[in-house]
């Protein structure tokens with residue numbers, strides 16, 4: 001199940017995060033970027049694919065311009081309604097810290113295979129063509145991607 005790991009990592013009696021609802025069909029594809037002030041400040045980039053939000057942790061701010069490449073570590077899928085989530089995850093819970101929406105909008109998928117996802121973002125901060133490229137960098141090579149504007 002696509003959200004198994006998401007649910008396993010959280011106690012919904014202790015965190016304000018959404019439990020996960022199915023999305024109504026026929027709407028445009030969405031993306032969201034969360035600013036997450038956790039033990040390490042990072043950005044969470046989430047892209048709707050197959051009715052869940054595929055998610056990556058990006059340790060530095062996502063680039064608005066060409067020429068800056070960011071490492072992006074893929075993490076567990078999140079439910080679609082997580083795109084509206086902002087709040088404080090309590091101390092002691094997974095991802096404890098403050099979550100704010102940094103950018104949000106719709107997108108169009110141009111191309112997707114196991115090593116590349118190319119898309120056009122229509123956000124307030126992130127606009128235009130972006131890509132995730134699979135890489136083997138770092139201590140989680142199987143989950144490592146590069147994210148940049150093209």
Ligand code: MN
Pocket residue numbers: 036038042043044057095
């Ligand atoms: Mn996070």
